[in-house]
Amino acid sequence: MKYACPTCQKQITYSKDNKFRPFCSERCKLIDLGEWASENHRIDGKPAAEEMLSEDLEQMLKLPKD
Numbered sequence: 001m002k003y004a005c006p007t008c009q010k011q012i013t014y015s016k017d018n019k020f021r022p023f024c025s026e027r028c029k030l031i032d033l034g035e036w037a038s039e040n041h042r043i044d045g046k047p048a049a050e051e052m053l054s055e056d057l058e059q060m061l062k063l064p065k066d
């Protein structure tokens with residue numbers, strides 16, 4: 001059974017002896033975990049989109065009314 005490594009997309013043969021599966025190697029496993037960590041960090045931080053939205057709202061509120 002062959003499948004693609006989620007990190008590098010390399011075709012690898014399924015093996016129960018591969019302790020890094022579903023990754024092809026320890027390197028790919030660590031890269032994936034690193035991306036997970038950075039995604040979590042982004043979620044914890046203030047999302048840029050939300051900041052822009054509130055800035056827009058502030059701008060709108062500052063506009064003089066006709």
Ligand SMILES: [Zn+2]
Pocket residue numbers: 005006007008009010023024025028
């Ligand atoms: Zn890989």
